[in-house]
Amino acid sequence: MAIPVANPKIQNYALKDDIAAAVAQVFESGAFILGPNVSGLEEEVPIVCGSKYGVAVNSGTDAIVVALAANGIGPGDEVITTPFTFVATTEAILIVGAKPVFADINLDDFNLDPDKVEEKITSKTKAILPVHLYGQCAKVDRFKAIAEKHNLKLIYDGAQAIGAKNNGVGMGEFGDASTLSFYPTKNLGGCGDGGMVLVNDEQVAAMAKSLRFHGMDATYSYQYVGYCSRLDEIQAAVLRVKLKKISDWNEARRANAAYYIEQLNSLPVKLPVSAPENYHIYHQFTLRFAKRDELKAKLAERGVGSAVFYPSPLHLQKAYLNLGYKPGDFPEAEKAALEVLSLPVYPELTAAERNQVASAVAESIKELA
Ligand SMILES: *Cc1c(COP(=O)(O)O)cnc(C)c1O
Numbered sequence: 203m204a205i206p207v208a209n210p211k212i213q214n215y216a217l218k219d220d221i222a223a224a225v226a227q228v229f230e231s232g233a234f235i236l237g238p239n240v241s242g243l244e245e246e247v248p249i250v251c252g253s254k255y256g257v258a259v260n261s262g263t264d265a266i267v268v269a270l271a272a273n274g275i276g277p278g279d280e281v282i283t284t285p286f287t288f289v290a291t292t293e294a295i296l297i298v299g300a301k302p303v304f305a306d307i308n309l310d311d312f313n314l315d316p317d318k319v320e321e322k323i324t325s326k327t328k329a330i331l332p333v334h335l336y337g338q339c340a341k342v343d344r345f346k347a348i349a350e351k352h353n354l355k356l357i358y359d360g361a362q363a364i365g366a367k368n369n370g371v372g373m374g375e376f377g378d379a380s381t382l383s384f385y386p387t388k389n390l391g392g393c394g395d396g397g398m399v400l401v402n403d404e405q406v407a408a409m410a411k412s413l414r415f416h417g418m419d420a421t422y423s424y425q426y427v428g429y430c431s432r433l434d435e436i437q438a439a440v441l442r443v444k445l446k447k448i449s450d451w452n453e454a455r456r457a458n459a460a461y462y463i464e465q466l467n468s469l470p471v472k473l474p475v476s477a478p479e480n481y482h483i484y485h486q487f488t489l490r491f492a493k494r495d496e497l498k499a500k501l502a503e504r505g506v507g508s509a510v511f512y513p514s515p516l517h518l519q520k521a522y523l524n525l526g527y528k529p530g531d532f533p534e535a536e537k538a539a540l541e542v543l544s545l546p547v548y549p550e551l552t553a554a555e556r557n558q559v560a561s562a563v564a565e566s567i568k569e570l571a
Contacts, residue, residue, distance in 0.1 A: 205546050205555050207507040208387045212550045213451075217443055221393070224439040231435075236415070239438035244398075246445055250365050252372020253380065253400035255407035258433035259414045262361040262383020265397035266294035268431060269379035270329070272399070272410040273355045275300050279328035284314040285515040285527075286535040287333045290383075291359045292516050295331065302525060303327070304517050306532040310475055312336060312488070312542075315534070316344035323348075329355035334363035334373060336511075336544075337389065337455075337485035338476060342368050342376045349377070357381070360400070364390050365452045367481035374400035379410075384441055389455070389485050390448050392437045454549035455484040458556055462487060462545065465560035470571045472541075486511055487547035489563075493570050494543050500566035506559050509544050 214221065228239065244256040259265050275281060277299035283291055285304040295302040305318040314332040330349055332340040340358070349356040356377035360366070364382050366373045374380050382388075384396030401407045409426070412419055417428030459482070463473055472490035476482035488511065491497050501508050515535040517527035529536065545559055 204505040205507055205551070205559060207509040207544060207546050209546075209548055209550065210386045210391050213391075213444075213548075214393060216550075217447075220443045221440050224443050225436055228435045228439050234435050235432055237435045239435045239442060240433055243433070243438045243442055243445070246442065247364075247382070247398055248374060248400060250372070250445070250448055251360075251374030251380070251382070251400050253374030254402045255400070255404070257399040257401070257407060257410040257414060258438060259397045259399060259431045260433055261395045261431075262381060262385060262388070262397035263290040263294055264414070264429065264431040265361075265381035265383065265399050266290060266331075266357070266359055267297050268410050268413050268429065269357050269381050269399045269401075270294060270298045270300065270331075271413055272401070272406050273329065273357060273378050275329050275355065278326065280324060280326040281329045281331050282319050282322050282327060283331040284333055284335075284535070285517040285532050286312060286512065286538050287335060287359065287516070288361070288512065289516060289519070290361070291331060291333055292522060300328070301326075302522075304525075304527065304532060306534045307538065309490070309534050309538060311338055311340070311477065312538055313338070313340040316341050316348060319345070320348055323352055323354075327352070327354060329357055331357050331359060333359040333361075334366055336474070336488050337363050337366055337483040339363065339366050339368040339373055339376075339480050346376070361385075361388065361397075362485035363483060364388070365448055366483045369479045370481075375402065378403070379406065384437070389452060389483055390441065390444060392441050392444075394434075394437050396433050396437045396441060451549040452483040455547050456482070458547045458549075458551055459484045459487050461556055462547075462560055462563075466563055469564060469567045471563075471567050484547050486544040488542050488544045490538070490541040491543060491567070492541060494541050496570055497566055498543055500569065501562050504558075504562035504566065506562040507546060510542060511544055513539055515539050
């Protein structure tokens with residue numbers, strides 16, 4: 203039987219009765235918007251992530267939008283970010299009216315390169331927006347130092363990194379805000395869309411809460427132009443059931459990753475590297491291989507699904523060409539886009555399945571090397 207690269211269905215099926223009971227309770231209560239499940243989730247997720255506050259919103263994309271706006275980022279501001287990420291990171295900067303400025307990545311962790319960021323700082327730069335890609339924290343100490351030196355806001359896109367740590371510190375403690383996505387295939391996924399802004403400053407948290415609800419401060423009193431971006435009670439109820447498992451699931455992903463590394467480390471393929479100070483939660487297990495497309499095809503023949511996150515860096519996407527970049531501007535990001543391949547690493551993989559994945563990768567690479 204083919205092994206898919208992600209499989210949120212098995213996870214939800216295992217919790218089907220608890221999820222159904224939680225949804226039924228919302229239905230009975232009649233409180234569908236900003237009720238006890240949203241406020242409960244806003245207390246529980248920050249405990250996992252290490253932030254003081256959590257503000258639930260209706261997607262991981264809106265979490266970035268609200269995090270930027272709550273930190274005062276808007277028209278005329280430049281935000282330095284990575285071109286090698288999901289499109290939402292860049293899109294959110296444009297949605298608040300600011301300008302994305304790309305800097306290249308490091309191939310060791312696929313994250314924004316702090317050295318490249320410093321070169322891009324101008325008098326208009328207001329913030330840095332690194333992504334903790336694939337579930338590994340970016341170089342948070344370096345970014346903190348750069349942000350302090352140049353008086354910039356630091357906002358992390360942690361959509362793929364719920365529960366990740368650096369030097370034992372939770373990802374929600376870093377910067378002026380961090381964001382999460384509860385898209386169904388994320389490490390904590392709902393049965394629909396959802397996201398959260400994590401912050402440590404009470405005023406920023408209050409502004410984020412106001413912004414997600416049309417900029418309202420008291421009933422029908424509006425201090426800011428906001429958004430309609432609330433998380434539903436039903437989604438929050440589902441997420442609270444699943445949140446109880448997140449630490450176990452992250453551990454299971456790490457165990458699967460450790461197994462692949464042990465099985466594949468003598469092969470001519472670049473395996474993902476977790477920096478010793480990082481607690482990597484392996485949202486993706488992403489290797490690099492020059493004949494990536496051939497490898498993907500051979501894995502498919504052997505019943506193993508895989509995926510390319512992401513096949514093109516954002517500076518070369520049609521929608522973003524007017525930012526003025528060209529091929530060759532970010533060589534590391536462009537190389538990553540040609541070579542990355544993610545394997546199934548989800549927590550429900552059985553021992554037999556992960557063995558099948560590792561064997562398929564080993565056999566395919568031997569044929570291609
Ligand atoms: C999933 C994801 C998002 C967007 O989250 P949605 O919930 O789909 O809006 C943003 N950034 C990254 C890096 C992501 O992986």
